[in-house]
Amino acid sequence: MIENLLGRSDDLVTQADVCVIGSGAGGAVAAAELAGAGLDVVVLEQGHHWTSSEFTQREDEMLPRLFEEAGMRQTEDGSIVVLQGRCIGGSTVHNLCYAFRTPDPILRLWRDEHGLGELTTEAMAAPFERVERNLKVKQIREDEVNAMNRAIRRGTEALGWSGFVTKHNREACVQAGYCILGCSYDAKQSMLVTYVPRAAQAGARIHANARADRIDVSGGRVRGVVGRVVDHAGIPGARIDVRAKVVVLAAGAVASPDLLLRSRIANRSGQVGRNLHLHPSVMVAGLFDEELHGYRGIPQSYYIDEFIDLEHDPYRGYVLMPIIGFPVLTGGNMPGFGRENYRWLKNLSRMAGLLVLLHDRSAGSVAPGASLSRPRIRYTLEEADRRQLAEGLAHACEVLLAAGAREVLVPYWNDPLVMRRGDDLAGILARGVRQGEISISATHPQSTCRMGGDPRTSVVNAWGESHEVRGLFVADMSVFATSIGAPPQITTAALADRSAHHIVARWSEFARS
Ligand SMILES: Cc1cc2nc3c(=O)[nH]c(=O)nc-3n(C[C@H](O)[C@H](O)[C@H](O)COP(=O)(O)OP(=O)(O)OC[C@H]3O[C@@H](n4cnc5c(N)ncnc54)[C@H](O)[C@@H]3O)c2cc1C
Numbered sequence: 001m002i003e004n005l006l007g008r009s010d011d012l013v014t015q016a017d018v019c020v021i022g023s024g025a026g027g028a029v030a031a032a033e034l035a036g037a038g039l040d041v042v043v044l045e046q047g048h049h050w051t052s053s054e055f056t057q058r059e060d061e062m063l064p065r066l067f068e069e070a071g072m073r074q075t076e077d078g079s080i081v082v083l084q085g086r087c088i089g090g091s092t093v094h095n096l097c098y099a100f101r102t103p104d105p106i107l108r109l110w111r112d113e114h115g116l117g118e119l120t121t122e123a124m125a126a127p128f129e130r131v132e133r134n135l136k137v138k139q140i141r142e143d144e145v146n147a148m149n150r151a152i153r154r155g156t157e158a159l160g161w162s163g164f165v166t167k168h169n170r171e172a173c174v175q176a177g178y179c180i181l182g183c184s185y186d187a188k189q190s191m192l193v194t195y196v197p198r199a200a201q202a203g204a205r206i207h208a209n210a211r212a213d214r215i216d217v218s219g220g221r222v223r224g225v226v227g228r229v230v231d232h233a234g235i236p237g238a239r240i241d242v243r244a245k246v247v248v249l250a251a252g253a254v255a256s257p258d259l260l261l262r263s264r265i266a267n268r269s270g271q272v273g274r275n276l277h278l279h280p281s282v283m284v285a286g287l288f289d290e291e292l293h294g295y296r297g298i299p300q301s302y303y304i305d306e307f308i309d310l311e312h313d314p315y316r317g318y319v320l321m322p323i324i325g326f327p328v329l330t331g332g333n334m335p336g337f338g339r340e341n342y343r344w345l346k347n348l349s350r351m352a353g354l355l356v357l358l359h360d361r362s363a364g365s366v367a368p369g370a371s372l373s374r375p376r377i378r379y380t381l382e383e384a385d386r387r388q389l390a391e392g393l394a395h396a397c398e399v400l401l402a403a404g405a406r407e408v409l410v411p412y413w414n415d416p417l418v419m420r421r422g423d424d425l426a427g428i429l430a431r432g433v434r435q436g437e438i439s440i441s442a443t444h445p446q447s448t449c450r451m452g453g454d455p456r457t458s459v460v461n462a463w464g465e466s467h468e469v470r471g472l473f474v475a476d477m478s479v480f481a482t483s484i485g486a487p488p489q490i491t492t493a494a495l496a497d498r499s500a501h502h503i504v505a506r507w508s509e510f511a512r513s
């Protein structure tokens with residue numbers, strides 16, 4: 001059962017074996033695996049249950065429907081836009097379907113330096129296989145690579161740099177290109193059309209417009225979750241009270257630590273909300289003579305990994321990813337007002353974007369803010385990371401110019417740099433990257449309730465269970481021990497699958513207490 005609670009005036013008071021908070025890449029997988037094993041599962045999701053018939057392909061309607069703070073969530077200083085989902089299916093409803101397993105050197109780093117010896121490549125194989133099967137992960141075909149991605153590939157190959165066409169989780173994709181606004185064709189294999197219906201079929205009670213406000217703990221073990229029915233703006237109504245033997249927190253790497261801190265639990269280590277990595281990214285735009293219509297077809301199919309070598313250094317590097325949005329998202333990322341902004345936007349059909357996405361070592365924090373829907377996100381790029389981003393911008397310009405761009409734009413808010421073939425790209429390195437001076441966005445917040453073997457330096461163990469509170473699990477991107485340096489949805493889902501199977505294996509123990 002999937003029920004929108006919007007407008008419900010009577011309180012929802014119930015019991016369950018497990019209460020799952022959040023229905024994105026982590027929560028949906030946990031709910032489906034737990035319900036499939038016969039447990040009585042209640043899911044609380046603060047966002048609405050929108051379906052493909054309501055995906056109108058319009059930015060003005062879909063950004064407020066699918067995104068936290070209508071796509072305008074920012075770090076406290078306003079220098080970085082943080083994009084996250086807020087609906088049944090979470091961020092998977094608007095994501096771009098790159099489907100990567102956790103890189104082996106990252107798993108090794110987590111084993112060797114974070115006490116997570118259990119996370120071997122062999123142990124992760126079964127969860128990865130299950131998740132990939134259920135999300136129908138497959139190689140993107142050559143004929144599905146759109147003109148913009150082909151142009152970027154052309155530039156990469158001309159420079160002799162490393163890049164490849166990726167895997168994705170789409171089935172019978174009609175290449176409409178609207179992925180970031182929700183897929184009207186149910187071709188994108190997001191949680192909305194895969195694990196959420198599976199969980200419902202297995203008996204999970206999935207409540208939308210249901211926000212968790214506090215996790216109850218007593219005697220060292222979890223007792224339940226209290227919250228409120230909320231409307232689209234997060235305005236609270238009727239009360240929700242779910243008594244449960246196990247709670248799986250999967251509200252994403254911003255809301256999960258916020259909820260733990262507000263509940264004043266599971267934080268003897270002082271690590272809840274710390275170690276925030278963002279994979280901060282900056283888009284360089286190239287203007288071509290040819291029509292590319294980058295917003296048509298699969299938005300991201302190519303991936304440039306020339307500047308990341310995790311075997312050599314698992315902490316550093318960056319990747320380059322093709323991207324171009326629709327007018328609001330793209331215009332908001334471009335400098336200039338009025339005429340200057342329009343000069344670029346009116347050429348959207350001939351534009352290709354290349355995102356520099358940083359595998360960041362810089363670590364920020366999340367803390368409760370003035371309201372539940374506005375946690376305080378703090379993040380400052382370290383000097384070495386700023387240098388890497390600047391180097392990435394120069395390399396992104398090189399790719400676009402080698403692909404045939406007439407000019408490229410580096411999006412400094414004041415005096416943006418416009419570079420042409422033959423220009424000295426060292427100007428970008430000299431100018432560098434400083435927060436507040438250039439458009440930066442983040443789509444992968446992570447690591448704020450990190451996993452680890454040592455309760456003094458981590459929040460949860462290798463199975464996602466709190467070191468302190470029995471029966472409290474975290475199963476979202478906040479458990480990553482470090483920045484992952486790759487697209488994160490498959491890792492998030494596989495770790496949640498693993499946590500769910502662990503809960504099932506230990507169920508008699510949880511049921512007794
Ligand atoms: C624009 C964009 C593009 C992306 N593209 C890719 C890609 O191509 N490949 C890839 O691997 N990854 C991609 N990602 C990242 C990927 O989607 C996320 O890694 C993944 O969805 C994170 O899963 P999660 O479970 O941590 O959180 P989410 O999927 O964000 O789910 C968290 C859910 O919890 C809900 N919630 C929050 N607080 C509460 C509360 N108090 N009570 C109840 N519910 C709550 C939220 O509404 C949300 O639905 C992209 C992300 C974005 C933003």
Ligand code: SF4
Pocket residue numbers: 170172173174175176177178179180182183184185186187188297298299
């Ligand atoms: S490109 Fe494919 S997955 Fe994306 S919106 Fe279009 S049909 Fe859906």
